[in-house]
């Protein structure tokens with residue numbers, strides 16, 4: 001490559017920043033990142049509560065997040081990691097409202113054995129969080145898999161219920177919507193390499209990671225433009241609300257918004273939806289206890305069918321600092337997107353009623369922060385993801401984002417970094433850099449030429465030219 005290769009990156013979440021960061025290490029690439037919001041970070045976001053930055057988006061860093069840990073190290077942020085001090089995690093898994101810990105859930109031994117047998121091979125294969133095998137579960141949803149494995153037509157007992165509770169508590173889709181292919185890497189990795197109790201978070205807010213990535217990207221002379229909405233593309237020109245931006249390649253690292261993706265991939269049926277959640281930080285007064293335990297870490301609640309339901313709560317006093325002892329971070333699933341309340345004032349009565357049942361001894365003081373995530377976790381279709389994977393690098397288009405793998409910060413970052421690495425390989429083989437000759441060769445050639453000229457000019461003594 002003799003001139004700079006211009007790369008447009010769409011989306012300033014971890015996937016887009018990861019791609020731009022990787023390209024920033026190579027001076028041959030000139031990157032322009034376009035982000036529709038007025039901030040970068042996407043689903044990584046932290047907000048202040050009593051002087052402490054509290055994550056309201058992605059925050060758990062599992063010990064097996066290889067790429068996340070690598071980037072943290074490169075950015076000098078490893079010292080910001082803190083082990084999650086969640087003392088006890090409680091689960092409600094039946095209508096009685098009773099709480100269980102993972103050890104006390106009475107999973108039937110027969111089901112455990114049957115599931116272990118059925119899971120062994122496909123789960124073993126699902127090692128890559130960013131690119132799990134798409135066919136190993138025959139396109140089954142979680143519910144279909146449990147019912148098939150346990151040979152039942154109706155709900156497949158405690159395992160299915162428990163997975164549903166955990167899934168929704170972590171903002172994932174219900175088990176009847178989430179495909180096993182995308183769930184498998186989590187099962188594998190958290191079984192063998194550490195679950196939430198072995199995990200970390202960034203003590204002063206995970207937003208530090210996108211901010212540090214952005215600093216490296218801009219320091220390398222690349223640009224990050226916010227408030228730029230990409231509406232579609234023609235070849236390697238992105239159409240935006242602020243005019244066209246042209247490059248030699250585009251990394252699409254924005255969420256799958258069907259209209260925009262249809263313009264990028266006109267011949268493919270776009271099949272990816274998202275769950276919708278609120279993250280609400282609520283301030284309570286009174287004793288915030290679960291089953292009499294004030295040192296609880298997190299609680300997960302049995303999902304019902306109400307349009308808006310608190311599905312999990314994190315005790316911020318235990319996670320961050322005792323100063324936040326009266327604050328909870330609530331994950332609230334939105335089941336009916338059209339009718340959900342829009343403002344904190346509208347949410348307050350709904351949540352107060354639910355909180356009164358979950359914490360009878362407390363009074364709701366205020367909703368300190370309310371964040372609506374219209375695209376919380378992707379619900380992708382295997383065939384769609386497979387087709388997009390096969391298009392990687394074709395026509396100068398690259399794709400990244402958590403929807404390509406097991407939805408997580410790790411999948412986002414890893415797909416971004418890999419897209420950039422593939423782009424570098426592709427452009428390095430397509431565009432051979434004009435290699436300049438080494439200095440000593442140039443000097444030598446120059447000396448030979450000069451010598452020839454001098455020989456021609458200098459007439460040796462005796463007047464005879466050799």
Ligand SMILES: Cc1cc2nc3c(=O)[nH]c(=O)nc-3n(C[C@H](O)[C@H](O)[C@H](O)COP(=O)(O)OP(=O)(O)OC[C@H]3O[C@@H](n4cnc5c(N)ncnc54)[C@H](O)[C@@H]3O)c2cc1C
Nearest residue numbers: 011013014015036042043058059060230254402408409412
């Ligand atoms: C409440 C919540 C809790 C979570 N908890 C965890 C957790 O504990 N651990 C974990 O690993 N993961 C967690 N996640 C998931 C994790 O945050 C995401 O998987 C990851 O951040 C996704 O990164 P991304 O870059 O793929 O997408 P995003 O972060 O969504 O980035 C996409 C970016 O593209 C921009 N964009 C979209 N359309 C356009 C357009 N047309 N033009 C320009 N820009 C556009 C968006 O504004 C956004 O900034 C959580 C997510 C949420 C919401």
